[in-house]
Amino acid sequence: MKEFISVSPLKILEKSSRGELGPGNLGVLIARAGVGKTACLIHIALDKIFRRQKLIHASLEAGPEKVTSFYSVIYSELVKVLDIKDPQVHRLLIDKNRMILAYLNQSFKIDHLRRNIKNLIENLDFKPDALILDGLDFERTERSLFKDFKNLAQVFGVEIWFSALSHRHITETNKRGIPYPCLHIDALFNIIIHLQPEPSGIALKLLKDHEGPPSPPVAIRLDPNTLLALD
Numbered sequence: 421m422k423e424f425i426s427v428s429p430l431k432i433l434e435k436s437s438r439g440e441l442g443p444g445n446l447g448v449l450i451a452r453a454g455v456g457k458t459a460c461l462i463h464i465a466l467d468k469i470f471r472r473q474k475l476i477h478a479s480l481e482a483g484p485e486k487v488t489s490f491y492s493v494i495y496s497e498l499v500k501v502l503d504i505k506d507p508q509v510h511r512l513l514i515d516k517n518r519m520i521l522a523y524l525n526q527s528f529k530i531d532h533l534r535r536n537i538k539n540l541i542e543n544l545d546f547k548p549d550a551l552i553l554d555g556l557d558f559e560r561t562e563r564s565l566f567k568d569f570k571n572l573a574q575v576f577g578v579e580i581w582f583s584a585l586s587h588r589h590i591t592e593t594n595k596r597g598i599p600y601p602c603l604h605i606d607a608l609f610n611i612i613i614h615l616q617p618e619p620s621g622i623a624l625k626l627l628k629d630h631e632g633p634p635s636p637p638v639a640i641r642l643d644p645n646t647l648l649a650l651d
Contacts, residue, residue, distance in 0.1 A: 480555030
C-alpha cells in the first residue's frame with residue numbers, strides 16, 4: 421500500500437546504507453515506556469506486510485487476541501488518516517501474511533520459537549521474511565541469547581526486530597552513542613533506532629546503520645498521535 425509505505429517509520433531506512441535491515445540481521449527499536457514502541461513495531465510489521473512479505477509477530481507479553489486487537493486498532497486509524505478506499509483488501513492481506521505467536525508467563529525459549537518457525541514452513545507453507553519479537557526484557561537477557569537469535573535469523577533467512585525499554589533516569593551511552601540497555605550489545609545489531617520525545621514531537625533517530633553510525637546523522641520526525649513520518 422503506497423499510501424502507508426510513504427509515511428511508514430521504516431522510511432528512515434531509505435536514508436541508510438542498504439535501505440533495509442535485511443535477511444539474517446537483527447534490528448532494535450529503543451524507547452521509554454509510553455512513547456510508542458509497540459505501535460511503532462506494528463508499523464514496521466505493516467510496512468513488511470504491505471510489501472507482500474510474510475511476517476511472524478511473537479509476543480512475550482500479550483496473547484494472540486490482544487496482539488490482533490493492537491493491529492486492528494492501528495489499521496483502523498490508518499484507514500481514517502490516509503483515507504484508504506479499499507480497507508478490506510488490505511485487512512485480508514494482513515491476515516494472510518501475518519502469524520502471531522505468544523509466549524506468556526516467562527514461557528519463551530528460543531528452541532520453541534525455532535520449532536514453531538520450522539512447523540510454519542513445513543506444514544503451512546508459511547516462510548517468514550521478518551520476525552517481530554515484542555516484550556523481551558533486555559535488562560535480564562544474556563548476550564548469548566542474542567547470539568542465538570542471530571543464528572536463527574541466518575538459518576531461516578529472516579530479519580528480526582526487537583523493542584528495548586530505556587529509562588529516563590539512565591542516561592549512559594557508549595562511545596558510539598548507543599544508549600542503555602543496548603550499549604554493551606550493540607555489536608550484535610545491524611540497525612539500532614531510537615524513538616525519542618522532543619518538544620516538536622517524536623524523533624526517530626538511526627543510531628547504527630549496519631557497519632557503524634550513519635554519516636551524516638539520519639533522523640525523521642513522527643506525528644505524536646499516529647507515529648507516521650512527517651518528513
